Amino acid sequence: MRGRGRARTVALGVLPTIVGLVLLTLLAPPCAAAARSQPGGDGADRADAHPAGADLGPEEFESIPAYDVVLTIATNGDLHVRETITYDFDAGGAHGIVRRLPYRIGDRLYEIRGVRASSSTGAPARPRTRRWWHDLLISVGDEDRAVRGRQAYVIEYTVTGAFTPGDVHDELNWDALGGAWEVPIREAAVRVEAPVVLRKARCRAGTSAAGTPCLRDRDGPYAIEFTQSALRPRESMFITVRLPKGAITVPPPRHAPPHWAVTWAGAGLLALSLAGVAAAARGARAAPIGLEAGPGRSQAVPVERGALLAVLGGALVVADVADEVRAHGAWAVSIGDASMAGVGAAAVGSAVVCLHRFRMRITRRRPGEGNKVGR
Structure with a gap:
């Protein structure tokens, strides 16, 4: 029973660590996606896959005839x-449209509020x-009612933090259409x-x-x-506006911690732990058999400490991840040195328990068989 209890304890310690590492893998910032969705980033190192204004060929089944x-x-x-x-x-119809708006680009945060929607053609237009x-998805329509043919939707919202302050001017870079539409846009107009x-x-x-x-006009x-x-699909219109310094009030930009915030100190600590x-695993295999045969207090204390270390390490990972999630939302995971320390502690604690169980299994065997395995 004690062995099962320790196994459960170790599992509780290691599981949060595994969850943290999985989140790290899933949430690593995709540079290409960030560059694509960046509203008005310079993009000088990227060439357009399809020049704007090229012939679209035959009429698509779905399209956006006008986007203003x-x-x-x-x-x-x-x-x-x-x-x-x-x-x-x-x-076939659909239940409405979905507009994707980036609220985080790299580590830059934008506040999008006051979302409203309507339809001049009578289509359902309740926004969700x-x-x-890193996107805010605005779904406009009704999940229980499909629409067909040509429909017109109006989406309104306010963005705070869109301007970047400079020494002599304040600059707005904005992807006006979003660059995420999977259908062609026949005519588009952006008025500033x-x-x-x-x-x-x-x-x-x-x-x-x-x-x-x-x-321009x-x-x-x-x-x-x-x-x-x-x-073409996924093409957009990128607007850049520069206003003289002091023409408007520009709040300082807001930034979220990067998803991967591990320094050399955290990486080094994890490497030393592993x-x-x-080294402990190699030493356990090479040590003489029989030194740990007696299940006394000297055997239980190190194992219990190892289990506690594993639990504390997993808790440290969860605390590090949850700190930014609580402050900025579910997609603001930031893996830092605290997570690396937690992973290292959980690894060492789990190793202590696992090596003890390994030694105990060997010492319970016949002396001849145990010595054979020990060699």
């Missing part, structure tokens, strides 16, 4: 967005939001409105901010409209 966006810059630095999306569903990885004269504003269309320049000193035709485990 209005970006209104407020004096407090907020970005008010109004998107009018005309979506042409195929004959949920976070998935500012409380001051817009002198530096540009638009690039394609799969990155280094794509094709958009057509100035509507007075405070507004500019960009247009682009025949966008090296200690390997």
